[in-house]
Amino acid sequence: MSAQAEAIDHNDGATTKTFVTVWFALLFMTGIEVFLTYEQIPTLIFLTALVGLSVIKAALIIAYFMHLKFERLSLFLTLFPMLILCIILMLVMFMPDSNRLMMMRPR
């Protein structure tokens, strides 16, 4: 076994109980999303709630199932700020144009 492999800790960092709890939390949030679909709430609030819940679900999956919570901070800092910056850049490009198109529509 190489020195690098030896340095890597195989500690799971979480117990089976933690994984099952996260799984229940993910199922619960999915249930809330489906429930909100059939409630008559304004589209913007509905969309915000859906995206918010999806981001929380994604964070739980990354942190616990993908083990990132138990990795070194340097790994997180190398990967995620860049991803978030790229997504923000895409949002800056796409969203103002889509709003502008809606405003240009004949009434």
Added chain:
Amino acid sequence: MSQVNSAATMTSVWSGGRSPYAVNSKKFGMWLFIISDALTFSALLMAYTYVRLATPNWPTPFHFFPSIIFSTVMTFCLLSSSLTMVMGVHAMNHGNRKAAVRWILATMLGGASFVALHLTEWINLIRNEHVTPFDNPWGVPLFGGTFFALTGLHMTHVIIGLIYLGIIAFAVSRGKFKAEDVEVSGLYWHFVDLVWMFIFPLVYLMSAKI
């Protein structure tokens, strides 16, 4: 002072000789792939949202049954398969190869159920609602284009994941591969699950027939 600095440099994880992230190269490579693939899906989801916002008569063809029920069960299948995958990695980390293979096979069952339900849903849309990638009865061809592009790319990832897990399960059952190989395949599978957490609400729930 210079001796202190020199000692600090020698002990730094960035001074070479070991991974500064304390992960092996396979795992780091998979993380880089996941980040690049996440950007692909982000661009597609944003393009979909752009078209959705800019189209006033966007169709809402997804009835509670079968579409929403099916897609909710599909979400359950993927979430459960993520749990079984994490249990497989856990078992492998503790040297229990038999249990790891069983958990990976359970993960594959969840993934295969997802694909079967998704294909049933596609067939329902094509046959009963007459939606194709280029045309539909509501006069918004981009609906079919974005729907089939997003869900099709995701389903391709699931099918590739099933093949990947099949190879891993076979090798682990024969005493080959190490715990980190199972963990890397698990990272890919969880990513596929993660992407669905955005596709399900934005594509299905936002276009549900109320």
